[in-house]
Amino acid sequence: MEKGRRDEIRLWTDRQILGGLELLQARFLDFRYPLHSHDVFVIAAFRDGAQKHRIARHHGVAYPGSVMVIPPGEVHTGESAERNGGWEYSALYPAPEALEALSGELSRAPRGRLDFGRRLLIDAPDLAAGLIDACDVAHRSPDPVARAEAVYRALDAIIQRHGQRTGGGAFRPPPNARLRPALDHIRAHYADPLRLSDIAGQVGLSEFYFMRTFKAQMNVTVHGYLTQVRLEAAKALLVAGTPAAEAAIATGFYDQSHFTGSFRRYFGVTPSRYATACR
Template identity: 35%
Template sequence: MDQQSALDPSLHQTPAGGGDFARLWREPRFDGMECLNARFQRHSYTPHTHETYVVGVITAGTELYRCRGAERVANVGQVVVLDPEVLHDGRPAADGYAYRMFYPSVALFEQAMAEALGRSAAPHFSATELDDPELFQALRGLHHGLEGAHREPLRTDTDALRAFTALALRHGDLTARPRDVGREPAAVRRAREYLDAHLDSPVELADLAEAAGLSRFHLLRVFRAAVGTTPHGYLTDRRVAQAKRQLAGSLPLADVALACGFCDQAHFNRVFKGRVGVSPGQYRRGSNPVQDVPAAAA
């Protein structure tokens, strides 16, 4: 077992469940990128190529495959990446494997590199299995987010840009590097003002970057350096603060959720409790769950 799977209890040598499973969908906001969530214990791919890059994470078990004339092994906890038009196959080892895959277009990478480096570039990846726990978590989190019910455009675009840019800059053959973060106080101020004005509505990263006067990539870097969190993190904190104020009144919880930009009451409950420690209803009642915890568990 590699270091990543040893530290992460959600990763397993053997996939959970029985038999093969696969779900594929496309993401229109990412140039029609295909996404695949699959578990294979019997299925074997015939040799094939993709017009797109192949990027993914092995979340359980081991995949065996032949690529560039050699037999390869992708283990649980690893990131896998292939350039477009690379012939490869795939088959399960032992009890099978599970993975989450992206198939991003060349244009998608070129756009991300144009924002990060100031010029369009399509990275080449010589290594196919990567031991990069931070990147693994970023890609897995992005994939879960794309498959989930609550899709916030600002978080989705932020997670995708950061994950794919990190992959290219850390492991691609690019020689150019992003410019220094620097200080952009005016741009950060404009971004915060834009977010403060849109607490009750979805925010697109592209619109936020335009309001700030920076590229999306550079905005994410300077905003985090100045504020200590991402624009999405800042927006969520501001929405929770606004919800606290509204919970002092009699507005129904579902209406508070919508007024503060949450998808629905379930989304509101999850995010609010994650930051405050109690549900919106408990907060409204002024309850303190700590007092309800048995002394032995305190």
């Protein structure tokens, strides 16, 4: 694990699992996640301590034995619930299409996309233990079959018990159609030196009104969203073996120092540590 002042973080992608699955093992005392979101599910299990979080507009505390499921696109933060208390947890970040493939045998509700309802926290010590064990195996084992089986077992147990196809899992509705051209423009041109006027112009709004509309729809600032898009693109390059300096330039960061600082602020580890841990 990478050690900060009092934090220990291991974040990596295993290309042998689900076509490329990101995993995390962490023990946090000082680190605080900034407001951010993912295009994938976050499925986390808590081992020790207490984590205070905000997911969309919902606030709560996660304790050992609980499982947290955050739908794709839902903004969230996380930090220690108690001063000097910290928390320890493991997490998987499966893509929606990967979970769809795993849940192909789910027959309770055959229509609609897989979701986990509106419960953010599930009190399920057995599921939490299974997920924590899967992350341990995924880290320790040199055998890709053993790693994949451990992760599949943990995800299957969660899907079978709490998966559903109601289409009511996400708290945040999709952004309205008017905002879509701006999102598409950011995703198509994140590597360019974008200006706010260029992005706002995609939807015919003034910069000020666009900023307000974007924050209301996405629960994150325009700059925050752009940074996340750039960081996720940089992750993919790092997993593929691209040096950190080249990944920084290719994804629109001013320089490697800016890239490293942003990467560590959002993920708790440096780009080089992340790249080295991937397999």
